[in-house]
Amino acid sequence: MTIAFHPDISTLMAFSAGTLEEPYAVVVATHVAMCEACREQKKRIDTIGGAVLASAGEAAMSPGALDRLLARADDSIELTRETSRSKAAADSRLPAPLASRLAGGLESVRWRWSGPGVSVADLPVSPGVDGRLMLLRVAGGRPVPEHSHGGQELTLILQGAYQDRFGRFGVGDIADHDEDVEHQPIAEAGQDCICLVAVDARLSFRNRVIRALQPFFGL
Numbered sequence: 001m002t003i004a005f006h007p008d009i010s011t012l013m014a015f016s017a018g019t020l021e022e023p024y025a026v027v028v029a030t031h032v033a034m035c036e037a038c039r040e041q042k043k044r045i046d047t048i049g050g051a052v053l054a055s056a057g058e059a060a061m062s063p064g065a066l067d068r069l070l071a072r073a074d075d076s077i078e079l080t081r082e083t084s085r086s087k088a089a090a091d092s093r094l095p096a097p098l099a100s101r102l103a104g105g106l107e108s109v110r111w112r113w114s115g116p117g118v119s120v121a122d123l124p125v126s127p128g129v130d131g132r133l134m135l136l137r138v139a140g141g142r143p144v145p146e147h148s149h150g151g152q153e154l155t156l157i158l159q160g161a162y163q164d165r166f167g168r169f170g171v172g173d174i175a176d177h178d179e180d181v182e183h184q185p186i187a188e189a190g191q192d193c194i195c196l197v198a199v200d201a202r203l204s205f206r207n208r209v210i211r212a213l214q215p216f217f218g219l
């Protein structure tokens with residue numbers, strides 16, 4: 001098993017800084033647990049973040065120190081990009097960040113019918129958290145329903161695979177899309193495709209309202 005698709009570096013930086021909303025953070029943490037390349041990348045980002053904080057005082061006193069620091073940071077980011085292009089082997093067990101929310105594993109999930117060949121199951125997030133964390137199961141050969149596209153959407157493949165215009169997404173691959181992305185993934189025949197998905201709950205609700213109003217406005 002190889003991982004070909006990783007989170008955007010901006011997503012990984014937000015994860016490292018602790019500014020991602022919980023549903024997105026769980027998806028990224030699960031990918032990072034499966035992906036050696038992203039573990040290395042995150043270590044570098046953590047180091048850059050620490051260096052920036054540590055030398056904030058130095059930069060204030062010494063002209064040019066901040067420029068030198070930023071140049072070093074640029075070099076490190078380029079290195080991480082190189083690392084992220086390489087493919088890494090992934091672990092086949094349920095990764096720890098997800099296992100803690102799914103005590104009985106994927107076999108214990110209580111699926112809810114959501115359309116022909118499609119089931120969903122919401123996973124718990126902390127009270128007051130903005131966003132939704134869910135599992136999506138699509139029967140082999142079926143199209144993956146459009147579940148959000150109102151904000152950032154992170155999808156991590158846990159079982160099976162799907163294909164869209166970006167390529168083939170298999171176990172461990174992450175699709176990091178914002179609202180502008182249009183794609184129609186289709187689950188690969190022969191096996192259910194199970195994904196861990198984080199979406200923005202408010203925006204996906206707005207999308208539903210807009211869709212419900214479309215027939216009235218001829219959109």
Ligand SMILES: [Zn+2]
Binds near residue numbers: 007031032039
């Ligand atoms: Zn990765």
